[in-house]
Amino acid sequence: MKNVKLFYIYIYIVPALLSLILISFGGTLLGDFRSFSYDMKASDFLLTLIQVLIPLIILYLLLKLANNIAITKEKGKLFEGFILILFVFIFFITFFFGAIKIGEENVGGLAGLLMSLVVKLNPYLLLGLLAFSNIKTKSFVLCLAICIFYCFKQVSLQGYLISLFSLITFLLIRGKIGNKLFFTMLIMPFLLYSVLFEVLTYIYTLRNEMRGVEFDASQIMSLAVGRVSSLSSYIYIRESIYSYTSVSDFFSLGIFLERVLGVGFLDTVSPSAIFNNAELGEANYSIFLGLNGFLLSLYKSSVFIFHFNIIIILICFCLMFQMIPFFDRKNRVAMFFFIMYMPFLSFDIWEFSIIFQSLILLNLLYFFYRLSVFCFSYIFYPHHSKS
Numbered sequence: 001m002k003n004v005k006l007f008y009i010y011i012y013i014v015p016a017l018l019s020l021i022l023i024s025f026g027g028t029l030l031g032d033f034r035s036f037s038y039d040m041k042a043s044d045f046l047l048t049l050i051q052v053l054i055p056l057i058i059l060y061l062l063l064k065l066a067n068n069i070a071i072t073k074e075k076g077k078l079f080e081g082f083i084l085i086l087f088v089f090i091f092f093i094t095f096f097f098g099a100i101k102i103g104e105e106n107v108g109g110l111a112g113l114l115m116s117l118v119v120k121l122n123p124y125l126l127l128g129l130l131a132f133s134n135i136k137t138k139s140f141v142l143c144l145a146i147c148i149f150y151c152f153k154q155v156s157l158q159g160y161l162i163s164l165f166s167l168i169t170f171l172l173i174r175g176k177i178g179n180k181l182f183f184t185m186l187i188m189p190f191l192l193y194s195v196l197f198e199v200l201t202y203i204y205t206l207r208n209e210m211r212g213v214e215f216d217a218s219q220i221m222s223l224a225v226g227r228v229s230s231l232s233s234y235i236y237i238r239e240s241i242y243s244y245t246s247v248s249d250f251f252s253l254g255i256f257l258e259r260v261l262g263v264g265f266l267d268t269v270s271p272s273a274i275f276n277n278a279e280l281g282e283a284n285y286s287i288f289l290g291l292n293g294f295l296l297s298l299y300k301s302s303v304f305i306f307h308f309n310i311i312i313i314l315i316c317f318c319l320m321f322q323m324i325p326f327f328d329r330k331n332r333v334a335m336f337f338f339i340m341y342m343p344f345l346s347f348d349i350w351e352f353s354i355i356f357q358s359l360i361l362l363n364l365l366y367f368f369y370r371l372s373v374f375c376f377s378y379i380f381y382p383h384h385s386k387s
Contacts, residue, residue, distance in 0.1 A: 015229035031226020230290020259353035
């Protein structure tokens with residue numbers, strides 16, 4: 001379990017460190033802001049790194065406190081079998097109907113309804129949960145293969161990354177990766193830079209063809225590091241003079257309620273919406289603000305909006321933490337940070353609301369699954385059910 005925690009620290013912190021180093025030596029920001037010149041001094045480097053770490057440390061301590069409360073019991077083989085059934089369902093729907101592609105609207109009819117249900121079930125969330133379970137290796141590999149197939153149909157580069165991280169987590173939990181191999185794996189991206197460069201060039205060529213924009217292979221590292229770290233967004237927001245006064249007072253509450261209830265009661269203009277509208281206009285993709293960029297842009301709106309929405313978001317985080325099905329209580333905090341890895345990169349509240357909705361749906365379906373199993377056992381094996 002120690003190496004699992006180190007791995008999550010690695011994927012959260014190393015991209016930020018690498019971003020700071022590349023910005024310091026390159027003199028420009030990364031990713032979507034690579035044309036923005038920035039002179040980073042040593043004091044700025046240290047201060048920015050501290051600003052990155054503080055919110056994560058505060059959230060970690062809050063979740064450690066919340067871990068003292070458990071409203072559900074540890075899950076076992078019954079839940080593993082339930083997830084396996086969901087993956088078989090996901091496979092058949094994806095095989096026969098396809099998947100809703102990133103940035104595209106859903107189709108109508110029965111096919112659209114079933115594909116929308118798969119999105120709500122969230123295969124990436126399910127695979128992340130299974131990575132911490134005691135499920136048989138063959139069953140996990142089957143679920144991993146289904147998830148990768150879904151990634152292919154969805155044309156989701158993020159899905160491949162989550163699948164890889166889920167596999168690594170599964171192997172670390174099982175003790176299949178020793179300490180030497182683990183630390184070799186951590187430095188492998190730096191040792192095999194040329195191979196990684198070719199792989200990333202291929203991936204980003206496909207990505208930009210999908211977006212219909214030009215691609216310069218010489219900027220691949222700036223794009224790649226900017227993709228797994230939103231630090232450049234934070235610095236750009238810190239240096240820009242955008243006005244965030246039009247952020248809705250209760251946007252976070254409105255987004256979560258609209259996602260769960262399906263009806264909007266409150267205005268949901270978020271800092272991300274304002275920033276992307278100003279930077280991209282009507283583009284079919286968005287720029288990530290990241291945790292720090294979100295906090296800063298929210299603070300620029302008003303003191304009341306900042307505090308109210310932070311409280312709502314933290315409450316929702318605690319609710320999500322309690323809703324996450326867990327197999328071992330000591331792994332709950334790690335599970336949360338893994339499941340929330342991609343949403344944390346963007347820190348778009350709509351993405352958090354998707355996880356929130358998926359967890360509600362997952363718990364409801366599991367409740368009815370357990371009920372059906374109990375009824376079946378009671379009818380056909382009455383003596384077994386009484387014992």
